[in-house]
Amino acid sequence: MHLWKKTTAALVAAGIMLLSSVLHPGMAAAATKNNSAYTYPQDSVPQVIQGMSPSVVGIAGKLTGGMYTEDRYNLSHGSGVILSKDGWIVTNAHVVDRLSTIQVVTSDGKTYQARSVFSDDVSDIAVVKINAKGLKPAVFAVTSQNAQVGEKVAAIGTPISFSLRNSATVGVVSGLNRSIDSSYRLIQTDTAINPGNSGGPLVNMKGEVIGINSMKFSAIGVENMGFSIPSETVGYVVKQLIQYGEVKRAGLGLSLEESFSAIVGFPSEDPLQVTDVTSLEAIQAGISKGDVLYAINGKRVYSIVDINEMLKLYAPGTKVKLLMQRDGDIVSVPLVLSSGINEPVEDAEWEEEVEV
Structure with a gap:
């Protein structure tokens, strides 16, 4: 009797494992690997975000001018992307304009003061230089034109509060070559982009930055309409800002x-x-x-x-x-x-x- 119960229990357990492996291919194999972080199939999103996060920074400073000058608590913040190991960072012009004592915080919690800032209002791109070594530069796509409408992308940045640095949201490319109150064309995405995400990356599933998040539409009945500056425009502007301190158009x-x-x-x-x-x-x-x-x-x-x-x-x-x-x-x-x-x-x- 006891032998029958043990045999039945073993058969039921084997059946459950077999059914699980059929319903979730690879689950059973993953469960046997003690060094695996997951017990179910994963897409590339977590790996892409983990790979990009060390290249994303938070940027904060005190607003200057007018009523902001006397309020020591009135800080403004945004996001940025590391361009080089020695501390060049790209962000939006509107993130750093009118800020004093700009602080850059890396993903490991280290804080640096900006040494140089060059800004271009036309493109809404700026570069910030900090004295640092051994930073992890992001990989930028040569062109965003290889992106496809509907492909999955992630945005990483510092939304709403500086304590929320390196928050990630996921969506798709909604459109390319959008002409929206800008001198250049933009990428449209439904990825959630909130105040503070400005200057952060829009990343494809290859781990490449295809755009720098810049703006969104906000109105009653309007949802999930964010816009990013394409990587080719970012490259065009950044090269000149670092070389000349301005864009010679x-x-x-x-x-x-x-x-x-x-x-x-x-x-x-x-x-x-x-x-x-x-x-x-x-x-x-x-x-x-x-x-x-x-x-x-x-x-x-x-x-x-x-x-x-x-x-x-x-x-x-x-x-x-x-x-x-x-x-x-x-x-x-x-x-x-x-x-x-x-x-x-x-x-x-x-x-x-x-x-x-």
């Missing part, structure tokens, strides 16, 4: 009006119209108010953002060819690029932009 020296379709986001083949000529180089090229711009060096442009994205490839003083319409004729106009940035147009008023 090439500009057309023209004020241009976009079509209504381009402004509101409808597909558009409409060109841009010159409303003013603002540089000596453009005047010397014979461009005048009322001319119409179709292309730069053979590539069509439909919006101000299109132009700014293209001009990232050129330095001031470079000669380009503009395809334009003048007095009804299509003409090719040689133009020496001046210094400056083409300003973006205003976006629709229903959306409330919030820097995070």
Whole structure:
């Protein structure tokens, strides 16, 4: 009788293990490995976050100017990503602008004072230098254009409170090449991004930073609409900030009006119209108010953002060819690029932009 009970119990236990291994492939094998942290299958998210977290920092400082000066408790904070072992860090310009005595806190709890800060308001990118050695730099994707809409991404940063450093949220890439109140295109994501996440990374499941989190939309009925600055724009700006302390942009020296379709986001083949000529180089090229711009060096442009994205490839003083319409004729106009940035147009008023 006792032998029957033992045999039955053994068979039931074996059956449960077999059923578990069928319902959860790899579970039984994982359970036998004492050195495994999990007893169930995992995707790559925990590993990606663990790998990236040492490269993410918290940034805090006291706000300066106006009513903030006398309030010693009025601190502002954000996030940053380590660029180099010796202490270069990238963050948002709006994180460090108007801050004094900037403190950087690494994931292991060490605190450093910022020694140098270079900021670029146009791109909303800044770099901070601390005196440190042996930091873990993040891996940045060469381009965010290899990302796919719907692919999983994670955001890491310091939301709401500085005590919540290295918090992680997970979502997907919602869209690429978004033109949202910015001089350059942005990545859209539904990953939760809250105040304090600014300057932190948007990370793909390869462990690469594809963007720096910058802003979100906040309004009644609007949910999960965050935006990140693509890695290629980050690289373009960071390189110049570290080298020159500023971004030396090439500009057309023209004020241009976009079509209504381009402004509101409808597909558009409409060109841009010159409303003013603002540089000596453009005047010397014979461009005048009322001319119409179709292309730069053979590539069509439909919006101000299109132009700014293209001009990232050129330095001031470079000669380009503009395809334009003048007095009804299509003409090719040689133009020496001046210094400056083409300003973006205003976006629709229903959306409330919030820097995070």
